[in-house]
Amino acid sequence: MADMPDEAIVLDDVSKQFGGYQAVQHMSLSVHCGELFGLLGANGAGKTTTIKMMVGLLRPSSGRIRLWGHDIVSDALQAKSAIGYVPDNPNLYGKLTGREMLSFLADMYHVPRDKQRSRIEVLLETFGLASHGNDLVQSYSRGMTQKLALCGALIHEPKILFLDEPTVGLDPVGARQLKDVMLHLRNEGKTVLLSTHVLEVADALCDRVGIVHEGKLEAVDSPQALRSSTGDEHLEDVFLHLTGKERTDTALQLIKVFEGDGSAP
Ligand code: ATP
Numbered sequence: 001m002a003d004m005p006d007e008a009i010v011l012d013d014v015s016k017q018f019g020g021y022q023a024v025q026h027m028s029l030s031v032h033c034g035e036l037f038g039l040l041g042a043n044g045a046g047k048t049t050t051i052k053m054m055v056g057l058l059r060p061s062s063g064r065i066r067l068w069g070h071d072i073v074s075d076a077l078q079a080k081s082a083i084g085y086v087p088d089n090p091n092l093y094g095k096l097t098g099r100e101m102l103s104f105l106a107d108m109y110h111v112p113r114d115k116q117r118s119r120i121e122v123l124l125e126t127f128g129l130a131s132h133g134n135d136l137v138q139s140y141s142r143g144m145t146q147k148l149a150l151c152g153a154l155i156h157e158p159k160i161l162f163l164d165e166p167t168v169g170l171d172p173v174g175a176r177q178l179k180d181v182m183l184h185l186r187n188e189g190k191t192v193l194l195s196t197h198v199l200e201v202a203d204a205l206c207d208r209v210g211i212v213h214e215g216k217l218e219a220v221d222s223p224q225a226l227r228s229s230t231g232d233e234h235l236e237d238v239f240l241h242l243t244g245k246e247r248t249d250t251a252l253q254l255i256k257v258f259e260g261d262g263s264a265p
Contacts, residue, residue, distance in 0.1 A: 094138030
């Protein structure tokens with residue numbers, strides 16, 4: 001491909017402060033073109049803040065981010081045209097129908113009119129929403145809203161797809177469809193970056209994962225390489241190991257709470 005950059009996503013020493021609080025600290029990362037990359041981290045680790053900076057919704061306090069070779073701050077339009085983004089809690093236009101919303105987004109992204117209709121129908125069909133396409137979005141369940149947001153993020157065939165906690169709110173069938181779609185996109189050469197707490201999803205799907213702890217990227221590698229580097233059998237144990245939250249400590253604290261010995265915090 002003529003316009004293929006060296007890397008799909010590049011973070012160069014990126015930090016974000018909220019007042020005096022350092023939510024993201026000196027993060028550097030390269031996500032390869034065609035890679036399925038997972039950001040893992042506990043609640044409050046800084047995953048959403050990092051993704052919001054990557055997609056241009058938050059400005060980094062320092063450092064630079066390039067998407068498909070374009071700087072997200074100085075070349076925002078080009079950078080944003082290369083990406084699709086599904087936030088953790090999508091807020092869609094409730095008074096539009098599913099089909100209306102997708103055609104509105106298709107117009108926004110300059111998808112040619114002659115291609116819009118078939119693309120919208122394929123997406124609705126893929127996510128099992130075709131029979132609800134003429135319903136108002138405000139009548140959609142949480143999982144349906146999540147799926148429609150995903151259709152919207154894919155409408156312009158982006159080179160990079162960002163998904164913040166994509167499996168939350170999906171039933172097992174929806175979660176499976178989403179996994180298949182992510183693998184399909186990766187096999188088509190698209191780059192997918194997702195954040196998740198569901199470590200089995202990351203283990204099964206991701207080519208590489210980055211473990212975020214207190215705003216810092218603690219480790220980046222394939223799940224398999226991380227497992228062998230720490231000697232752990234499961235990615236969950238690697239995660240607990242690297243974030244200093246051993247499972248036994250947590251279990252012991254809980255036992256103390258239930259036994260009421262008063263030594264728990
Ligand atoms: P979760 O898995 O719970 O969604 P996360 O890893 O996505 O967590 P972030 O939402 O990035 O975490 O939050 C990282 C830290 O930054 C948290 O301590 C959070 O309270 C703080 N933070 C996020 N947004 C803001 C904001 N707008 N103002 C102040 N602090 C913020």
